[in-house]
Every structure is written in C-alpha cells, then in structure tokens.
Amino acid sequence: QRGESSTSKNVKFLFSTSEEGEDERTPKVPQPQITNLIDQDIVELIHRNLLR
Numbered sequence: 001q002r003g004e005s006s007t008s009k010n011v012k013f014l015f016s017t018s019e020e021g022e023d024e025r026t027p028k029v030p031q032p033q034i035t036n037l038i039d040q041d042i043v044e045l046i047h048r049n050l051l052r
Helices: 002-022 030-051
Strands: none
Touching: none
C-alpha cells in the first residue's frame, strides 16, 4: 500500500507540473527528470505485479 500511495502522490505532482509546464515562464528542463522518477516507480509496480 505504501508504494501505491507514493505513486498516487507522484501522479498528482506530475499533473501539477504538467499544467505549470504549459506556461512559457517555467523551464522545460526539469520536466524529463520528474517523468523519469515517476517512470521508475511505475516500472517497479509493474515488476511487483508480474512477480505476483
């Protein structure tokens, strides 16, 4: 359950950053780093589901 709760928070954070990313003021550099972190969490959840 801890992993799911953390990923849900990351997803909400992703949506908030994506909305801010639409503004030209926000730099586009940190976005890929954030998506990479979330991708790693998703990959871990997928591996856990496959192991089950």
